[in-house]
Amino acid sequence: MSELPKGWIETEIGNLAQVVAGGTPKSGDYLNFAEPGVGIAWLTPADLSGYKQKGITNGRRDLSQKGLDSSSAKLMPKGTVLFSSRAPIGYVVIAENEICTNQGFKSFVFTEHVNSTYAYYYLKSIRDLAESWGTGTTFKELSGAVAKKLPFRLAPLNEQIRIAYKLDSILAKVDQAQTRLEKIPAILKRFRQSILAAATSGELTKEWREAEGVERRLNKYTVAQIAKDEKYSLGIGPFGSNLKVVDYRSEGHPLVFVREIRARKFGGGDTKYVDNDKFTELAAHRAKPGDLLITKMGDPPGDVAIYPETSPEAVITSDCIKLDVNRQLVNKKFTFYYLQSEHFQSQMKSITAGVAQQKVNLKNFKSLELLMPGLAEQEQAVHRIESMFSLAEKVDKQYLEAKSRLDRLTQSILAKAFRGELVPQDLTDDPAGELLDLIKAELVGIKLKTKAVPKPKKSTITKDKVEQLTFFESSEPFEEHNQVDLDVGRGDAKDSLRIHYQAEIDKAQSALKEAKFTIEQFRSVTDFKGDYGSLKALIMNLLKGIPKLSEPLLEVDSWDDKSGDYVLRLQEAK
Known part of the structure; x- marks a missing residue:
């Protein structure tokens, strides 16, 4: 610093x-x-x-x-x-x-x-x-x-107050700017959906049709009907038994997972592969460059991507669908956009089933309907969609840059504040060093309204080694747990918890010999049946002894920083 x-x-x-x-x-x-x-x-x-x-x-x-x-x-x-x-x-x-x-x-x-x-x-x-x-x-x-x-x-305290006030004022303005920025992704999403809605309804190409004197005619197809008339042009990934984790390789033929379709990014450092034999075996599940890929599992399913033309043939995994379209009926890119439209996505939602994982099955997916204009209009729609989407992408890029600058601005302002550069210093302020002794003295007097009372948990203890479990919170001095009325100050053996539970203590002594342990482990060894208050009272009894009746049996061995707990042991015989 x-x-x-x-x-x-x-x-x-x-x-x-x-x-x-x-x-x-x-x-x-x-x-x-x-x-x-x-x-x-x-x-x-x-x-x-x-x-x-x-x-x-x-x-x-x-x-x-x-x-x-x-x-x-x-x-x-x-x-x-x-x-x-x-x-x-x-x-x-x-x-x-x-x-x-x-x-x-x-x-x-x-x-x-x-x-x-x-x-x-x-x-x-x-x-x-x-x-x-x-x-x-x-x-x-x-x-x-x-x-x-x-x-x-x-x-110094007065400077703390000035810094806090200034940060409240400045960061409130930063928060307002961030709130406005955070609205942009939702606005862009609505914008893109409105463009897709205009494309599927024909509104986006209305001027083109009027200029060309073309009448709008729609053809109703199912997903199965727009697939190319070739084997394996429409299908899903292999069942789990046909492609297991043990089949994955660090090189070879790439696999395509749901996450890659959703992100529309393929061939990154996390890519998994299969060897030539497995690739040949899974020929029915291959994705070729240019294929449409759709997720059939997700929240919700229905993300769509085009497998890049520059990528090698791949194998899709079980929750993916591949579709190679008949380009005499439909334009591939228009189909890509159509599958993202509200009209198609609402159909996907209607066939989605499952609670823990929402899925669609291939049979139902094949029956979904698309209302497609002629190929010429589809091509014109693609040009207009991509032109409008490029504007959205520019805004999206500007949004990300602005968000990054704002995020850095907040940290920059905080750093400046705690370098003492945000507000003027007042030489009449009492130095912070004078506060430290006052603070330490006052901390001793802070008492919270409840004490830590962890619930019992079962644990295993061996004679040679006892695993350390947390019992006392590190923020509490050990002595603060001596807040139980032991009812032993009179030296009355009849009422002593130590005498009452002597059988459990005797049983513990052999098991805990030369061991370091916590209170909870003491309970495990003795199979102590009393309530929690009685257990804590008994332990304090064993630590301190009973006046005129017995010497202490336990002692504190150490404080363990790693577990944040006191470790106990049997007191050596005197």
């Missing part, structure tokens, strides 16, 4: 905010949830997909008090900056009221010395950095320990 402005400091965000993870109650119990706005506000990353506002009040559903109590979700105060830590990393929003989240967030509860709007914009500015710090194979995730280490540029 660039040099810090005078009076600023850079520190880890964990020094400025309490970093709070979330949780989800048992999803199968409907009593854990409530309608949005009725229960306790609860947020998931999915709630922020496409969300444009800076503040938020609730997600698509709330938690009930039961759901909050039974999960590790924590109720955070108004002004908390919520930051998604997975799927994806980097959504940012400010809580407009008390709220909790699922485990897809690492949220930041700042003190009054950090302006929430300032922090909101700062986190947006380092989204790429945060994402690069994520780990994971299925999807990247930012752990609590890593989230705490994110760098944070802290300006």
Whole structure:
């Protein structure tokens, strides 16, 4: 990063905010949830997909008090900056009221010395950095320990407020421009459809017919009738058993998939191939240059492409249709456009079936109807369609360039703000360094309204090795879990949980000898039948011992940054 402005400091965000993870109650119990706005506000990353506002009040559903109590979700105060830590990393929003989240967030509860709007914009500015710090194979995730280490540029408080106000003003104008730009793709789509509608109705070629003195005559064909009178001119890809993944090669004869028809791009780096033997075997499913290719599976099916004249013969895969047209009846390009028209696509929709995957079958596809003018008019229509579409393509290109400039502009403005260049500095502002000690002192006093209470999960423990599972949130000191009335302070053996569950403890000692383990793994080994509160109380009992009754049995071994959890072990005999 660039040099810090005078009076600023850079520190880890964990020094400025309490970093709070979330949780989800048992999803199968409907009593854990409530309608949005009725229960306790609860947020998931999915709630922020496409969300444009800076503040938020609730997600698509709330938690009930039961759901909050039974999960590790924590109720955070108004002004908390919520930051998604997975799927994806980097959504940012400010809580407009008390709220909790699922485990897809690492949220930041700042003190009054950090302006929430300032922090909101700062986190947006380092989204790429945060994402690069994520780990994971299925999807990247930012752990609590890593989230705490994110760098944070802290300006003097008054300057924070000035920066936040200026960013609100400038980025509101950028957002307005983006909103207007985002309307262009839909406008272009309607424009293209209107041109196709005019072409299929004859309106597009009306002036040509009048000038040429040609009367419009339509011929009704089915898809089967416009196919060339040759073997394999109309067909689908092979069944799965005839073309398997094991048949794919890194070179040879290309395969065509639905995704390539949809994108109208063929022969890229992801292309799969088959060898000569398989290519010969699948002769009935070959696509030749110039063939029309249609998707028979999708949401919805019916995407159309022309297989490029410069491409080698290929084999279409199972969810594709190929059509080589009879050019004595129809113009190939006009047919290509006709198949995209509302008239034809509405017919495709009528024969589409399926829930998980929408598909059409070849028999029904062959019976779909096309109303085609004469070949001369088809050719004239193609010229006019392509002329109008070229204008749309120019606008589309300008739109993409403008969108890219606006996207870069937002990041440029944010970068300028956090270099201290967006607003004038005031030398009378108290330097940020003086805030840090105040913030650290105040963080100690922040208490959330609920504690993390993860639901039990089964795990497997061996004598030699115990896998580490998360029990304590990294944002909570270990001592904070000693909030249970153990009812043992009087030294009354009769009421002691330790005495009551001594059989389970004895059973665990042999299994856990020389092992490091979590509380949840302790439950698994002992087959503990008590409720969750009793289990936690028992563990605290074993950690601290019972006055005048017993010595501690367990001790904390270490803190594991990777899992974000405390690891326990049996205390060595004294």
